[in-house]
Amino acid sequence: MILLGLTGSIGMGKSTTAAMFRELDVPVYDADAEVHAAYSLGGACVGPVGDAFPGVVKNGAVDREALRQIVLNDPLALERLNGIVHPIIARERTGFFDDAKASGSDLVVLDIPLLFEGGGEKGVDAVVVVTAPAELQRERVLQREGMTPERLDAILARQTPDAEKRARADFVIDTSQGLEPVRRQVAEIVEIMRDPQRRPTRDRTTA
Numbered sequence: 001m002i003l004l005g006l007t008g009s010i011g012m013g014k015s016t017t018a019a020m021f022r023e024l025d026v027p028v029y030d031a032d033a034e035v036h037a038a039y040s041l042g043g044a045c046v047g048p049v050g051d052a053f054p055g056v057v058k059n060g061a062v063d064r065e066a067l068r069q070i071v072l073n074d075p076l077a078l079e080r081l082n083g084i085v086h087p088i089i090a091r092e093r094t095g096f097f098d099d100a101k102a103s104g105s106d107l108v109v110l111d112i113p114l115l116f117e118g119g120g121e122k123g124v125d126a127v128v129v130v131t132a133p134a135e136l137q138r139e140r141v142l143q144r145e146g147m148t149p150e151r152l153d154a155i156l157a158r159q160t161p162d163a164e165k166r167a168r169a170d171f172v173i174d175t176s177q178g179l180e181p182v183r184r185q186v187a188e189i190v191e192i193m194r195d196p197q198r199r200p201t202r203d204r205t206t207a
Contacts, residue, residue, distance in 0.1 A: 008130030013175030
């Protein structure tokens with residue numbers, strides 16, 4: 001099975017781009033959605049995260065804002081959290097692959113916001129980075145409820161800079177020119193990935 005990593009900094013249009021892959025019947029694994037489910041009532045992360053960070057579980061679910069306040073400026077706490085969550089999510093991802101194989105899919109997209117930060121680019125055949133000018137990015141993100149310039153800056157400080165992501169990508173999609181150019185580029189990427197003669201060569205060391 002061909003694995004295509006999809007990533008991009010906050011506000012770049014990654015979710016919209018992922019939806020366009022789904023429109024072409026390419027299964028998309030949404031890492032953020034999986035984490036959200038794992039933090040929700042009955043989720044696999046609730047117990048372990050609650051044990052490691054007392055007070056963040058409220059009404060049977062992880063309060064993500066309370067957790068964010070703990071790990072935001074504490075690298076050791078963030079590392080401890082990742083050590084708990086990543087193995088759990090990896091097990092959930094196995095189920096996604098099993099379902100994709102059962103449906104006969106030859107290509108899947110792994111929508112992972114922190115793909116480079118977590119070394120996930122080593123486990124895919126190619127990487128798509130979604131980008132937009134910094135001014136547009138800030139405009140988009142600051143329209144979100146509860147978002148502030150300070151919070152945005154803190155989020156960006158934890159992410160690999162956009163320029164570095166673009167330099168390390170096999171494909172770069174600029175979402176600043178409207179939806180149709182993005183849709184055309186997504187279709188072209190799917191064609192390239194399914195063509196062994198055109199597919200980028202990347203050393204996939206894990207799956």
